[in-house]
Amino acid sequence: MEAILEARNVSMHFGGLRAVDTVDFVVEQDAIASLIGPNGAGKTTFFNMVTGLHKPTAGKIFFDGQDISGKQPNSVTALGIGRTFQTIRLFNNMSSLENVLVGMNSRLRGTWYEAILHTPRVTHEEREAAAGAMALLEYVGLAEHTHEFAKNLPYGLQRRLEIARALATQPKLLLLDEPTAGMNPHETHDMTMFIRRLRDERGLTILLIEHDMRVVMGISERVTVLDYGRKIAEGTAAEVQKDVRVIEAYLGRRAVEAFTQ
Numbered sequence: 445m446e447a448i449l450e451a452r453n454v455s456m457h458f459g460g461l462r463a464v465d466t467v468d469f470v471v472e473q474d475a476i477a478s479l480i481g482p483n484g485a486g487k488t489t490f491f492n493m494v495t496g497l498h499k500p501t502a503g504k505i506f507f508d509g510q511d512i513s514g515k516q517p518n519s520v521t522a523l524g525i526g527r528t529f530q531t532i533r534l535f536n537n538m539s540s541l542e543n544v545l546v547g548m549n550s551r552l553r554g555t556w557y558e559a560i561l562h563t564p565r566v567t568h569e570e571r572e573a574a575a576g577a578m579a580l581l582e583y584v585g586l587a588e589h590t591h592e593f594a595k596n597l598p599y600g601l602q603r604r605l606e607i608a609r610a611l612a613t614q615p616k617l618l619l620l621d622e623p624t625a626g627m628n629p630h631e632t633h634d635m636t637m638f639i640r641r642l643r644d645e646r647g648l649t650i651l652l653i654e655h656d657m658r659v660v661m662g663i664s665e666r667v668t669v670l671d672y673g674r675k676i677a678e679g680t681a682a683e684v685q686k687d688v689r690v691i692e693a694y695l696g697r698r699a700v701e702a703f704t705q
Contacts, residue, residue, distance in 0.1 A: 447506075448473045448617055448649050449494065454503035456489050456673075463489040465673040466503070471617070471666075476643050476650045478660045480684075481670035482693055487653045488530055490670070491619050495527050496520040508616065521550050526615030528606045530622045530653070536595035540586050540605055543594055544577040547612025577612060584608045584638075600631040604638070611646075618642065620652040624659055632656060636663055661685060669693065 451469040455462065464486040471477045479487050492498040494505055499514035506512065512520055526547075535543050581587050584604040589597060594605060603623060610618060623639065624632040636659050642648050654660050660667060661681040669677040669684060671693040677684050684690055 446473045447471065448508055449651065450506045451490075451494075452504045452506070454490075454493065454505060455501045456486070456493055456498055457501040462673045464493070464500075464670075467670070467673075467675050469668055469675065471649060471651050474643065474647065474649055475665050476639065476652075476663050477666045477668070478664040478681075479651060479653050479668050479670065480655070480657075480660055484672075485670040485693075486673040487670055488621060489673075491527060491621055491653065494520070494619065495525060518550070521613050521615075524614070524616035525619065526610035526613045526617070527619035528603075528610055528621055528623065530625065532599075532602050532606055534594040534602060534606060534609075537593060539591045539593060540581055540597070540608075541574070541577055541590045543605055544580055544608050544612050545573055547609040548573040548577055550613045580608045580611055581605075583611075600627055600635070603627075603635065607638075607642075611642075615648065617649045617651065620650065620654075622653055622655060624654065624656050632659060635659075639663060657685070 447470045449469075449471040451467055454464060454467050454469070456464040467490070469490075479490065481487055489498065493500050494507075494512070496512070496515050496517040496519065504511055504513045507520075507523060507525060510523065512523065535546065578587075578590065581590055584607060586601060586605060586608065589601065594602060597605060607620070607623070620639065624635050627635060639650060639652070640663055643650050664681050667679065667681050667684040668675060669687070669690050676689045676693060677687040679687075
């Protein structure tokens, strides 16, 4: 399989803190991959480098064969990378429809001047964007909440709305930062199945950060483990969960001793 995302010796330093330290990382086209590790391992920092929020201190990041190291977030979005956040970042006082339209805006071609004049091209684009946003809301299960403020949605539906907004940017690669955080077991199962649908039905490559190992082991074809910014393990879900370095990173040395006895 071809790599859609590749990090080569990537590091991110904040003063003396090495949040990510010389990491090599590959995500294959059409895969569902997971990036896991204890709190503070550097996972979200890695996402921030991929999406242009941080410029790597060293190393290179390639997406679809193009060097995106240090590109601005809007340029990264235009190339085809969408993301959600660990802490939900919706426009709370905007409706579900308006939130998704914000994502659609990255693909509109009308200028501000045309918007002021309400030219036919802008009118046509706005009509198509609204139809596309409605279709996405229906796809994620929010058709009945189209005009409801984001802040009034239940937590699980807010997560789905954030995914719908990311889908509106027309990504090839979707980064999901703890998509099941705070969910009960039923919601977690539904979200896990939904993530699989995104890959199978929409042809997306998906990279997720997730702490729920049932989710990771249930849908990931490849798992990469970070600890203190360094990659300590990589492989299939079955291989990674048996790796003593991973067990030690999560549970401590005593757990490793018990595991190996």
